[in-house]
Amino acid sequence: MNLKTDVCIMGAGPGGVATALKLSYLGIPCILVDKATFPRDKICGDAISGKVTTLLNRLDPEIMQRFHAEPIQTDVWGVRFVAPNRKKLDIPFKAGYVRNEKMAPGYVSKRMEFDNFLIEEVKRRDNIQLLLETPIDAYERTDLGFRLHSKLKDVHIDCQLLIDASGAHSPFSRQYAGLEKDPKHHAAAVRAYYRNVSEIPTDNFIELHFIKNVTPGYFWIFALPNGEANVGIGMRSDIVKKRGVNLREELARIIAEDPAISPRFKNAELIGKFEGYGLPLGSKTRRISGDHFMLVGDAGHLIDPLTGEGIGNAFYSGIIAAEQAVLCLQEKNFSDIFLIAYDVRIQRVLGSEMKLSYKMQQIGGNPSLLNFVSNIIDGNRKILEYFSAMYTDFDLREKLVKPWFWIKMWLKKS
Ligand SMILES: Cc1cc2nc3c(=O)[nH]c(=O)nc-3n(C[C@H](O)[C@H](O)[C@H](O)COP(=O)(O)OP(=O)(O)OC[C@H]3O[C@@H](n4cnc5c(N)ncnc54)[C@H](O)[C@@H]3O)c2cc1C
Structure with missing residues (x-):
């Protein structure tokens, strides 16, 4: 099967879903692809912070009402x-x-249930094409942008903009974008x-x-x-x-x-x-976008270095990536230079918090x-x-990291 879309999101965890939902509410169709069958587990502490609830509320207060009505938290x-x-x-x-x-x-809320709840929200949106049980096992750069392949499912997706939200083990993030584990x-x-x-x-x-x-x-x-x-x-x-x-x-x-x-x-x-x-x-600043792509959530190394909280930052980065995607489509510009704006916004929203958390992590290392x-x-x-x-x-x-405060x-x- 050959598919074509402006925006393809690889990975339907919290980061990928946040990107797809935000695009959907902005009226931009996309393809969201995941290798898993949902419900699926993700090893996690399962703590969902106020960041997540605030962002879901901002997206659509009815989502939080539906979440609250489920006996899963x-x-x-x-x-x-x-x-x-x-x-x-x-x-x-x-x-x-x-x-x-x-x-x-x-x-x-167990990720088995929370992530499935998010997938159900995706299914409510008729401008998101959701492909599950479709592992992306190869990608190539094309004139248009990227071509993704799921050889297992014989699916090939052409897109102008690739959003990699495929998590901490993303080969694209490591091999193509160069974000090595440190x-x-x-x-x-x-x-x-x-x-x-x-x-x-x-x-x-x-x-x-x-x-x-x-x-x-x-x-x-x-x-x-x-x-x-x-x-x-x-x-x-x-x-x-x-x-x-x-x-x-x-x-x-x-x-x-x-x-x-x-x-x-x-x-x-x-x-x-x-x-x-x-x-x-996210204690080390890295470039998380490039020609025709952006990295979201764990694929972009965005977990808080003190608390280990990553769901909220996956949401934030997904929403910012969706807004940047709209600008790319408006300007017909997917270049490396244009996409720096995504990195700049991520740094503005999450950068100081990450730096402070890193300092506090170091203090926390001293019993x-x-x-x-x-x-x-x-x-x-x-x-x-x-x-x-x-x-x-x-x-x-x-003030917490300043000795005079203590x-x-x-x-x-x-
Ligand atoms: C032990 C542990 C405890 C944690 N505790 C917390 C906590 O309590 N609170 C918190 O906020 N954060 C916590 N985190 C961090 C949190 O789990 C992550 O930050 C969060 O899951 C990131 O979301 P994501 O969408 O970026 O990636 P993920 O949730 O990993 O989702 C990635 C998705 O991509 C799909 N995928 C992967 N490869 C492919 C492929 N080739 N093709 C198609 N699909 C693919 C996967 O199936 C998956 O659905 C914890 C992490 C760990 C390891």
């Missing part, structure tokens, strides 16, 4: 940080919040599903435990519906290699032996097995410093409220 109202000295800091997304049934500031800007993570983990925090605060052997990085517990939880561990890849850490063994060790964690797994049951995957982090900070914050309501404001206020967040806090406390 837990509502999340904040984050519990646990320092190496085991001090707990519960920081709500909004100080003085009142939990309600309508919309939550964040969610946890272990200092890459993380490895292992995830497992459990049933009956005890002492889940009130209002489903997601838990990030900074454990001495696992920094920079963390161990997490995220509550899911039906008494299940997503449990995992992630660390920067260069440190994993340097220290010879086996993340699967480390995760098993924490669950079995860690004095603060293991009692909570006494009656818990593992569902399935431990599974690992890579996270290309003594984390303990010092947790001692200052411990029980101080004013500081906790201040922290809540930092989720949305970038200027406040920037000295002032320490002086106030003592």
Whole structure:
């Protein structure tokens, strides 16, 4: 089968779907192609931040209403940080919040279900041609733009603009666009599903435990519906290699032996097995577009280097790529130089946040410093409220990496 389109999106994860939906709402038809049959799993922590809900709402508030009506998510109202000295800091997304049934500031939803929900949204749009079970196994540059081939399905797609949203293992991103894996800007993570983990925090605060052997990085517990939880561990890849850490063994060790964690797994049951995957982090600025193409989401190495959050940035980059695609079509210009505008916008929207997260990741790599900070914050309501404001206020967040901020806090406390 030979197909022709202005815009072809390779990969129908969150990044690819966001691109296709945005194009669709802007009235631009596209082809969205994925190798998988949905529902399909994607190894992930399954935490869906306010970025995602905000962007979906902006696209169409009815999408979020439909998501909320599905029994596939837990509502999340904040984050519990646990320092190496085991001090707990519960920081709500909004100080003085009142939990309600309508919309939550964040969610946890298994990717098996969340990504399938997104695919159902794509199916509602009649200007998106969705090709599933169609692995793209070859591509070539043509006069028009690109020609993609799925030899397995005997499908050939000609497009003017290729949007690669095929994830962390994208051969196009690595081989054609030249985004090599750099272990200092890459993380490895292992995830497992459990049933009956005890002492889940009130209002489903997601838990990030900074454990001495696992920094920079963390161990997490995220509550899911039906008494299940997503449990995992992630660390920067260069440190994993340097220290010879086996993340699967480390995760098993924490669950079995860690004095603060293991009692909570006494009656818990593992569902399935431990599974690992890579996270290309956005702590290094790279060129993510070129002649007739743009990279979106993990294919463009856009995961937050502190939190490991990538779904929100996949959404952001997809929406920006769609808007850039419209400009390319209007101007009939798909050149390398014209597409720099995509990189510039990505840097403007995500660049400073990535840089700050990278600085904080480095601070997070020092357990003594984390303990010092947790001692200052411990029980101080004013500081906790201040922290809540930092989720949305970038200027406040920037203060976190300035030593004088902590000295002032320490002086106030003592
Ligand atoms: C263990 C772990 C925990 C994480 N936890 C979180 C978290 O809690 N919250 C968060 O926000 N982020 C988290 N992330 C990051 C998040 O999973 C990714 O950033 C996110 O999935 C990126 O979305 P994407 O659309 O770019 O790529 P993906 O979700 O990987 O989607 C890529 C799509 O491309 C398709 N594809 C691949 N190759 C081809 C091909 N050749 N032809 C056709 N289709 C193809 C795949 O089938 C897939 O559907 C985590 C990552 C890991 C590894």
